[in-house]
Amino acid sequence: MPEQIVIIGAGQAGVQAVQSLRAEGYTGAITMIGDEAYPPYQRPPLSKAYLLGSFARERLFLKPDAFYREAGCELILNTAVTAIDRAAKKVALNDGRTLAYDKLLLATGTRVRKLSCPGAGLPGIHHLRDIADVDGLQDVFKAGTRIAIVGGGYIGLEVAAVGAKRGLDVTVFETADRLMARAVSKPVSEFFADEHAKAGVKLNLSTSVEAFEGKEKIEGIRAGGKVCPADLVLVGIGVVPNDMLARESGLPFQDGIIVDQNAMTADPSVFAAGDCTRHVGREGVEIRLECVQNAIDQAKHAALAMLGRPKTYSEVPWFWSDQYDLKLQIAGLARPTDQLVLRGDPASRKFAVFHLRDGAVAAVEAVNAAPEYLIGRKMIADGAKVAPETLADISIPMKQIAQG
Amino acid sequence: MPKITFIQPDGTEQTVEIAIGWSVMEGAVRSLVPGIDADCGGACACATCHVYVDPAWTKALPARSEMEETMLDFAQDARPNSRLSCQLRVTSDMDGLVVRVPSSQH
Numbered sequence: 001m002p003e004q005i006v007i008i009g010a011g012q013a014g015v016q017a018v019q020s021l022r023a024e025g026y027t028g029a030i031t032m033i034g035d036e037a038y039p040p041y042q043r044p045p046l047s048k049a050y051l052l053g054s055f056a057r058e059r060l061f062l063k064p065d066a067f068y069r070e071a072g073c074e075l076i077l078n079t080a081v082t083a084i085d086r087a088a089k090k091v092a093l094n095d096g097r098t099l100a101y102d103k104l105l106l107a108t109g110t111r112v113r114k115l116s117c118p119g120a121g122l123p124g125i126h127h128l129r130d131i132a133d134v135d136g137l138q139d140v141f142k143a144g145t146r147i148a149i150v151g152g153g154y155i156g157l158e159v160a161a162v163g164a165k166r167g168l169d170v171t172v173f174e175t176a177d178r179l180m181a182r183a184v185s186k187p188v189s190e191f192f193a194d195e196h197a198k199a200g201v202k203l204n205l206s207t208s209v210e211a212f213e214g215k216e217k218i219e220g221i222r223a224g225g226k227v228c229p230a231d232l233v234l235v236g237i238g239v240v241p242n243d244m245l246a247r248e249s250g251l252p253f254q255d256g257i258i259v260d261q262n263a264m265t266a267d268p269s270v271f272a273a274g275d276c277t278r279h280v281g282r283e284g285v286e287i288r289l290e291c292v293q294n295a296i297d298q299a300k301h302a303a304l305a306m307l308g309r310p311k312t313y314s315e316v317p318w319f320w321s322d323q324y325d326l327k328l329q330i331a332g333l334a335r336p337t338d339q340l341v342l343r344g345d346p347a348s349r350k351f352a353v354f355h356l357r358d359g360a361v362a363a364v365e366a367v368n369a370a371p372e373y374l375i376g377r378k379m380i381a382d383g384a385k386v387a388p389e390t391l392a393d394i395s396i397p398m399k400q401i402a403q404g
Numbered sequence: 405m406p407k408i409t410f411i412q413p414d415g416t417e418q419t420v421e422i423a424i425g426w427s428v429m430e431g432a433v434r435s436l437v438p439g440i441d442a443d444c445g446g447a448c449a450c451a452t453c454h455v456y457v458d459p460a461w462t463k464a465l466p467a468r469s470e471m472e473e474t475m476l477d478f479a480q481d482a483r484p485n486s487r488l489s490c491q492l493r494v495t496s497d498m499d500g501l502v503v504r505v506p507s508s509q510h
Contacts, residue, residue: 016443042445059426062445064434296443320447370448370471374478399477 002102002306003028006091008081008245009107010034012042013274013295013302015062017105018073020303030073031099033091035080036130039065044292046134047158048322051141052165057131084249086267103306106246106257106265106272107299110239110290115150119212125233128155140232143167148221148230150209152179154321155236157192161323164199171202171230173209173223183319185334185353188365191346195324239290241276254278256288262310263302271306273298282314283333293318316380329370331377332363341388343372352376359385371398378402406499410437410455413507422494428503429453429490439505446490448472451479452509453489458502465492465501481506 005021007014010032018030034040041060049055068075076093083092090098112127114120126137141147145168149156152174163170178189179196193203204224213220213227220227241256251265252258256278263271263279274295278288294317301313318331326349334355344351352372355363360383364376375398379386390401405421408428412418422431432440432453441452448471457465462485468476472491476482489503 012445019441044445044447059430062433064436066436070436292444292447293449318449320449370469371474374471374474378478398474 001026001028001308004100004102005030005105005306006099006101006103007032007105007107008091009105009109009242009274009276010036010038010040010075010077011107011109011274011295012040012062012292013107013109013299014105015040016296016299017107017273017303018068018071019063020300021307022071024303024307024309026303026307028102030071031076032068032073033076033079033081033093033099035078036132037078038131039063039068039075039077041131042292043130044320046131047128047155048162050131051128051134051137051159051162053138060131081245084245084270086249086251086270089269102269104270105299105302105306106270106276107274107295108242108245108272108276110241110275112235113238113240115209115235115237117209117211119214119218122212122214122218123216124214124218124231125212125235127235128159129239137234141166141168144169145231146229147171147232147234148173148228149234149236150221151236151238152176152203152205153182153236153238154180156234157196157323158321159234159236160196160201161199164196164201165324170200171204171228172196173204173207173221175206175208177206179203179205180321183330184328184365185340185355187340187342187346187353188328188367191351191367192323192326192328195326199324239275241278241288243276246270246272246276259298261301261312261314262305263298263313264305264310271302273302279313281333282316287333289317291317291319316377318377325368327368329366329373330364331373332361332380334363334365338362339388341391343391344369344394354391356386356388356391361386375399375402406494406496406501408494408498409500409502410440411502411504412438413505424494424496426494427490428455428492428494428498428501429488431494432489437505439507439509440489441509442490444490448475448488448490451475451488454479454482454506454509455487455489455503456483456506457485457487458504459485461501461503464497480508 207224211222246257257272281287297315338355341354350368352366361379366373409419420435444450
């Protein structure tokens, strides 16, 4: 059994690894290093309830300070790791210290992707990734303010929904021809486009941002050949994995740290979990997932593997987004070739889109439809086959459909 | 703050104060109540914050949502008094609530 485990990254995956290592009986030392000022916290509420102001900062923290004391986990915050020396099994910190490890877990997450167009450095252009970002945005997130949101994905649309609710004048710019194109099917994109339009959000699809305009601060955004005045900009165009430490230490990477199905890198002493990794998913396709589910499940598998009890990671991915009073929940990974089955009427604001592949449920997108989501998730895990006409029939409850 | 008591399978009791508006799960995690894993952090996605509500209290609590209902279908050893503690929002009426922690959340 290892005696020294070092975790780089103090987020959802890192804290899950601490919890799982102790639950699995590991008694050695654990050190977790984070470059933010805070112990591990939930990121999903940042663009939702926390921005809305209905969720105190204290509630974001995944564990109380006492958890780390009782778990014997030394938490080093406000500190970055500058290098990994895999030959010597040591990591160097930016405060000059070096820490030895038997097993190392990289749970370094992601950072926001930035635009490089003219004016991208103007004050008033925000991103949303951590507590400090939202606290900075909060100061200027006021009723009547004109906010231009670049990116019609989860982050952009969640901020749009909160903005509309708080009385901001919201305009969204999206390069693709529909919202959340990377994450959801066309019927769901169209449903959310209607909901945002009803809330007064101005949507500009198939529109790329060309430049930010302004003298000393942001005054407008040039997109699709026109200038739209803006007091404030939020850029939500995705994230890139923090894989530099792994790269520089010679570990294989490709838009993420490459790990196997036990969360192990090419070095048997180094593991990685969460958004920063790329692994071969349960469908046999290489993938980098950005979600709470992957952080939790991959960290659990990393903990087991570090203790010499590897178990193949094959959990079904799941995701969610809250916009207005709509809860969008997704399980599984869709492909463009899937057969789509609509269950329920989008006009009722409660429906689901199932993705069938070779007659089996491969993915489900559910809007305010918990049974469809939860039972769908189980059907995906089980590889359950179902007739499209049965799924589409809302007079048959999901429970009954699951029983076949 | 309302006081809520958690009883472990071995009979050990722990009473914790939870702020109004927080969930019972959040209060349990904050006070390190064993057996409330809450893997998903309150997204109603994992059923690892399952508790059994003391029979004297089942009627006093708001009904389960469809989401919670479905989630409990997947929980191990769910009973008529089962609840997901992440879905129980603490109110002043809940002062004195007693819940039992199951022997396993998985």
